[in-house]
Amino acid sequence: MRFSLDxxxxxxxxxxxxxxxxxxxxxxxxxxxxxxKVYGPHLEPRIKQVHxxxxxxxxxxxxxxxxxxxxxxxxHIRGIIELTMxxxxxxxxxxxxxxxxxHNTFDDLLKAxxxxxxxxxxxxxxxxxxxxTAAFDDIEPDEDEDxxxxxxxxxxxxxxxxxxxxxxxxxxxxxxxxxxxxxxxxHKFGGDLIxxxxxxxxxxxxxxxxxxxxxxxxxxxxxxxxxxxxxxxxHNEGKKSPEAMLAAFVDKSVPNLSxxxxxAELEGKSMLLTGDARGDRILQGLKLVDLLDAExxxxxxxxxxxxxxxxxxxxxxxFERLPAKHYVFxxxxxHGNPERATLKMLLDARxxxxxxxxxxxxxxxAIDERRKADWxxxxxxxxxxxQRNPKSKKPVRDNWSPEINSLAKFFEENPEFLxxxxxxxxxxxxxxxxxxxxxx
Numbered sequence: 001m002r003f004s005l006d007x008x009x010x011x012x013x014x015x016x017x018x019x020x021x022x023x024x025x026x027x028x029x030x031x032x033x034x035x036x037k038v039y040g041p042h043l044e045p046r047i048k049q050v051h052x053x054x055x056x057x058x059x060x061x062x063x064x065x066x067x068x069x070x071x072x073x074x075x076h077i078r079g080i081i082e083l084t085m086x087x088x089x090x091x092x093x094x095x096x097x098x099x100x101x102x103h104n105t106f107d108d109l110l111k112a113x114x115x116x117x118x119x120x121x122x123x124x125x126x127x128x129x130x131x132x133t134a135a136f137d138d139i140e141p142d143e144d145e146d147x148x149x150x151x152x153x154x155x156x157x158x159x160x161x162x163x164x165x166x167x168x169x170x171x172x173x174x175x176x177x178x179x180x181x182x183x184x185x186x187h188k189f190g191g192d193l194i195x196x197x198x199x200x201x202x203x204x205x206x207x208x209x210x211x212x213x214x215x216x217x218x219x220x221x222x223x224x225x226x227x228x229x230x231x232x233x234x235h236n237e238g239k240k241s242p243e244a245m246l247a248a249f250v251d252k253s254v255p256n257l258s259x260x261x262x263x264a265e266l267e268g269k270s271m272l273l274t275g276d277a278r279g280d281r282i283l284q285g286l287k288l289v290d291l292l293d294a295e296x297x298x299x300x301x302x303x304x305x306x307x308x309x310x311x312x313x314x315x316x317x318x319f320e321r322l323p324a325k326h327y328v329f330x331x332x333x334x335h336g337n338p339e340r341a342t343l344k345m346l347l348d349a350r351x352x353x354x355x356x357x358x359x360x361x362x363x364x365x366a367i368d369e370r371r372k373a374d375w376x377x378x379x380x381x382x383x384x385x386x387q388r389n390p391k392s393k394k395p396v397r398d399n400w401s402p403e404i405n406s407l408a409k410f411f412e413e414n415p416e417f418l419x420x421x422x423x424x425x426x427x428x429x430x431x432x433x434x435x436x437x438x439x440x
Contacts, residue, residue, distance in 0.1 A: 008042045030068070064098045188211075286298060310339055324356060338360070383396050
């Protein structure tokens with residue numbers, strides 16, 4: 001029996017391959033594709049490795065049961081779009097037989113046609129304006145508001161056109177497949193939105209894999225729909241610039257509600273795949289679908305740490321209530337992730353006596369180098385804002401201090417914790433095996 005997670009280096013994003021089934025009947029699920037420069041160097045070669053390991057004929061497509069895009073953020077969706085472009089003809093040597101794409105577009109989340117919220121945002125206009133650093137610099141958060149949810153929201157909104165492209169690519173690929181038996185949208189969910197509902201049973205995939213949806217939750221999506229409709233009524237004059245409309249719709253609900261979160265189970269083992277969801281929402285979703293014990297806890301074999309190890313809206317109780325044997329931190333230091341504070345939460349919650357492994361997708365020194373660069377970039381932005389508004393109470397961060405800020409120093413001070421770290425090597429598969437080993 002196979003139940004293994006292959007963790008690929010994905011820069012600031014996620015890219016995972018879930019292997020299950022048996023050696024005689026291997027099955028595969030792909031979760032996210034990372035941002036730019038992940039598909040070509042890492043994901044495509046891994047797909048070819050799997051194809052060769054399964055002893056398929058060169059002309060036979062590699063069967064993939066599910067491609068799951070957790071949400072429409074560039075560091076999750078871009079690699080999948082590059083994959084669909086290859087399937088549409090860019091790379092005739094890479095053939096996949098994909099049963100289903102699991103993906104919620106932003107339009108579907110809001111039940112809104114493009115001319116609703118997005119009127120005035122041509123795809124190029126929206127993506128370009130939202131992606132520019134100035135678009136974020138010009139948005140002044142409230143004095144007590146954390147800037148990270150704003151940045152997350154901008155990242156998600158800027159990827160709306162990517163979500164549409166993936167939707168269109170899927171439709172074309174489905175029409176090309178024999179009897180339209182491939183690339184079915186949200187198969188096992190009736191083609192509807194993938195969301196967590198009280199009392200909803202898990203879905204079963206061929207090969208015995210059980211999938212329970214933890215998020216987004218139905219009541220949250222209904223609240224988002226109501227807020228969206230109210231916003232449209234109040235801003236229906238159509239005269240606002242893309243930047244102004246973007247700033248007006250910045251809200252914590254967008255990143256918090258966008259990620260598909262699932263618990264995958266096989267023969268008593270489990271993997272919690274969290275996308276960029278918020279820790280407290282994950283716990284609420286697990287409670288909603290009755291997957292916590294009487295004390296509100298659940299042990300997990302593999303936990304993909306939410307949002308690349310960001311400490312935003314994360315508390316030690318998340319790690320206390322969901323103890324795992326393996327923690328996957330997918331991030332290269334951009335936006336500060338994985339954060340030192342998150343690792344301290346994990347250490348405080350689990351200590352060093354428990355048996356568990358921490359999986360990083362990059363070397364600690366490389367992560368720190370990117371984290372330092374991001375720290376200094378944000379410091380410059382804070383100084384500029386302070387100059388524009390000297391009365392602002394928001395502080396300007398101190399200079400980067402290796403002793404205070406670096407992961408390397410933190411692990412140096414906690415050598416037993418460091419022994420639990422396993423680092424993905426860029427040119428080798430990095431598997432977390434829960435049953436039989438997968439050999440590539």
